[in-house]
Amino acid sequence: MDTLYIKKSDIPSWWNAIKAAHDHVVAPVRKDKVVEFARVESYEQVATDYIQTTRSAKEVLFPRTERLFSYKKNGRDIEVQDFDPESVPSQVLWHVRPCDAASLFPLDAVFNWDYKDVMYNTRRERTAIVATSCATADEYCFCTSVGGGAGDTRGSDILLTYTADGAIAEVMTEKGKSLVALSQNLFTEYTAGDKDKYVADVPRVFDVEKLKEKMHGMFDSQVWKEQSERCLGCGACAYVCPTCSCFDIQENPKGSCGERLRCWDSCGFAQFTLHTSGHNPRSTQASRWRQRLMHKFSYIPQRQDSLGCTGCGRCSRACPVDMNIKEHLSSIDKIQ
Amino acid sequence: MCNCKDKNIYLPYMMQVEKVTVEAPGVKTLRLKFKNEEDEKSFSFRAGQFAEYSAIGDGECTFCIASPSTRKGYVECTFRQAGRVTSSLSKLEEGDTMGFRGPFGNYFPMEEWKGKNLLFIAGGIALPPMRSVIWTALDEREKYGDVTIVYGAKTVADLVYKNELKEWEDREDVTLITTVDPGGETPEWKGKVGFVPTVVGESPINAENTIAIVCGPPVMIKFTFPVLEKLGFAKENIYTTLENRMKCGVGKCGRCNVGKMYVCKDGPVFTAVDLAELPDDF
Ligand code: SF4
Ligand code: SF4
Ligand code: FES
Numbered sequence: 001m002d003t004l005y006i007k008k009s010d011i012p013s014w015w016n017a018i019k020a021a022h023d024h025v026v027a028p029v030r031k032d033k034v035v036e037f038a039r040v041e042s043y044e045q046v047a048t049d050y051i052q053t054t055r056s057a058k059e060v061l062f063p064r065t066e067r068l069f070s071y072k073k074n075g076r077d078i079e080v081q082d083f084d085p086e087s088v089p090s091q092v093l094w095h096v097r098p099c100d101a102a103s104l105f106p107l108d109a110v111f112n113w114d115y116k117d118v119m120y121n122t123r124r125e126r127t128a129i130v131a132t133s134c135a136t137a138d139e140y141c142f143c144t145s146v147g148g149g150a151g152d153t154r155g156s157d158i159l160l161t162y163t164a165d166g167a168i169a170e171v172m173t174e175k176g177k178s179l180v181a182l183s184q185n186l187f188t189e190y191t192a193g194d195k196d197k198y199v200a201d202v203p204r205v206f207d208v209e210k211l212k213e214k215m216h217g218m219f220d221s222q223v224w225k226e227q228s229e230r231c232l233g234c235g236a237c238a239y240v241c242p243t244c245s246c247f248d249i250q251e252n253p254k255g256s257c258g259e260r261l262r263c264w265d266s267c268g269f270a271q272f273t274l275h276t277s278g279h280n281p282r283s284t285q286a287s288r289w290r291q292r293l294m295h296k297f298s299y300i301p302q303r304q305d306s307l308g309c310t311g312c313g314r315c316s317r318a319c320p321v322d323m324n325i326k327e328h329l330s331s332i333d334k335i336q
Numbered sequence: 337m338c339n340c341k342d343k344n345i346y347l348p349y350m351m352q353v354e355k356v357t358v359e360a361p362g363v364k365t366l367r368l369k370f371k372n373e374e375d376e377k378s379f380s381f382r383a384g385q386f387a388e389y390s391a392i393g394d395g396e397c398t399f400c401i402a403s404p405s406t407r408k409g410y411v412e413c414t415f416r417q418a419g420r421v422t423s424s425l426s427k428l429e430e431g432d433t434m435g436f437r438g439p440f441g442n443y444f445p446m447e448e449w450k451g452k453n454l455l456f457i458a459g460g461i462a463l464p465p466m467r468s469v470i471w472t473a474l475d476e477r478e479k480y481g482d483v484t485i486v487y488g489a490k491t492v493a494d495l496v497y498k499n500e501l502k503e504w505e506d507r508e509d510v511t512l513i514t515t516v517d518p519g520g521e522t523p524e525w526k527g528k529v530g531f532v533p534t535v536v537g538e539s540p541i542n543a544e545n546t547i548a549i550v551c552g553p554p555v556m557i558k559f560t561f562p563v564l565e566k567l568g569f570a571k572e573n574i575y576t577t578l579e580n581r582m583k584c585g586v587g588k589c590g591r592c593n594v595g596k597m598y599v600c601k602d603g604p605v606f607t608a609v610d611l612a613e614l615p616d617d618f
Contacts, residue, residue, distance in 0.1 A: 068344070068346035068347070069344065069346065069347050071392050071393075073392070073393070076431055076432050076433055077433055078350060078392050078433045078435075080347065080348075080350065080392075082344055082347055083344050083347075085342075110587070110588060110590075111588060113587055113601075114586065114587055114601060115345045115586040115587065115588070116345070117345065117588060118342060118343065118344050118345070119344075219595075219615040219616075219617075245588070245590065246589055246590030246591065247583075247584075247588070247589050247590075248583060248589070249346070249395070249396060249583045249584065249589070250395070251392075251393055251394060251395050253393040253394075258392075258393055260346070260390075260392075262346070262589075265589070265590075265591075267590065267593075272581075272591065273580075273581050273591065274581065275579075275581050276418045276419045276422075277418070277553070279554065281580070281594075281617050281618045282617065287617070291593075291617070295590075295593065298596070299593065299595060299596045302596040303596055
């Protein structure tokens with residue numbers, strides 16, 4: 001890893017060089033009260049005065065709806081048109097939070113165990129991640145409780161930490177190096193070693209190792225019912241989550257042509273596990289809430305050596321009835 | 337060399353419907369042939385594996401491959417018309433095109449069963465996954481000891497694979513016991529009347545050196561396992577296949593997740609030992 005420094009006044013020209021070298025730069029953009037990731041054309045468009053975007057950055061790699069293939073019917077014959085990797089643009093994801101960069105671990109794992117998902121992998125290959133340390137956090141953030149941190153480099157090709165007059169650039173990967181190489185002359189060595197000074201202090205509220213162990217044995221606990229009493233099953237938490245990767249497969253026919261799509265889905269929906277026979281293994285909201293938490297904190301860790309949560313707090317901010325995952329996890333942590 | 341890295345796992349093989357068999361009211365078997373010779377050549381599967389069958393324009397449905405792995409050149413599926421996709425599949429005629437993705441999941445460890453007796457227990461529409469194993473065993477009959485099949489359905493009309501049942505009944509080297517639920521019999525019915533678990537309990541079954549393979553709706557499985565254990569079967573010698581709701585079949589969509597297991601990856605074949613370890617979430 002190289003630790004470099006770039007002056008504030010030089011960042012726009014580096015940004016322009018990055019923009020010129022890629023098809024798109026995707027960055028947070030303010031639209032009225034919300035900040036969302038979008039393709040940006042100029043450095044000035046990038047929003048920086050916010051805690052968290054409403055939705056995560058995952059849709060850059062795993063779009064909300066994505067074509068799996070298209071088809072055309074000719075009499076009794078059907079012609080299919082496969083996904084074309086060449087159609088995937090090269091892009092840089094700029095100014096994501098460390099909790100979004102960290103979400104690439106569970107996403108990479110699920111899209112690559114046994115079977116490789118060529119759509120996800122192509123997007124992943126063609127996307128470079130420039131993350132930014134958080135200088136501020138809010139009461140929903142709990143990255144430090146799930147193995148991350150406001151200045152965590154995991155998942156980033158480059159992590160920028162803004163100082164008073166510039167940014168410390170931790171260059172983590174080859175992809176990161178080639179982004180720096182676009183304006184190599186603007187970077188200098190940085191040796192002060194005082195990064196933490198510029199990074200938000202996010203208090204740790206539970207010990208995730210203990211929590212994981214405890215959750216293994218909690219399938220039959222009453223806590224799921226108690227916690228989910230007010231959950232509407234709206235699925236908003238899953239849609240905004242950077243690590244939720246469940247999807248549905250749907251048809252979109254238009255006459256004799258059409259396409260097969262995958263669309264984000266949520267284990268919070270009653271339909272998710274409903275069999276045609278009418279049997280539903282998770283027929284109550286309590287069992288669906290249990291699935292959400294157990295999957296993230298017990299099942300994924302047992303299979304993939306990562307957690308299914310990066311502590312971004314989005315699900316709590318988005319929930320219409322104020323379900324707060326940080327509080328729920330803390331209260332599970334406190335159960336004797 | 338397998339070029340799996342670059343293959344789109346959601347793109348189905350194009351198949352031609354070669355034969356349509358009406359098995360029972362609302363139940364059909366489709367025999368499918370690969371339209372592309374290359375696909376056919378590179379395709380193989382093991383008994384117990386499942387696939388995604390698609391009516392292009394209507395969607396995909398998950399069924400076990402119902403044909404035996406010993407017979408090459410085609411695959412078969414048997415399904416009951418119940419939802420949108422199965423309704424659309426059941427409208428297909430010989431010569432029509434449909435999609436097929438697979439084979440997915442694990443399979444019955446038939447290699448390990450050499451020299452053992454096989455007891456097949458199936459209820460209702462669950463005979464299809466079993467049929468693949470039965471024929472695979474019968475095609476290599478010399479490898480196994482006694483073969484016993486207990487098959488039950490709601491009514492006589494609901495029994496599927498009637499011709500094959502006849503064939504198995506006529507074979508010297510197969511013991512077939514058929515049963516229908518009380519009230520489902522006809523005046524001509526010569527089989528048993530009673531629920532599958534009860535009939536299993538009352539049949540002369542020797543657990544020694546025997547593997548039991550149970551397929552059926554969750555309730556049937558729940559009630560049959562204890563009966564088998566009472567007959568002396570060890571949990572590790574009882575196999576079943578789980579029919580969970582699935583979409584992707586390849587461990588991605590999350591739908592089939594039960595505890596730390598994914599039915600599409602770690603199943604659909606499980607032993608009674610595996611099932612006892614799973615949370616009650618299927
Ligand atoms: S579960 Fe909530 S806090 Fe955790 S990563 Fe997902 S949205 Fe963020
Ligand atoms: S956002 Fe809140 S109400 Fe909606 S499903 Fe998630 S926890 Fe339940
Ligand atoms: S069917 Fe999609 S994960 Fe198993």
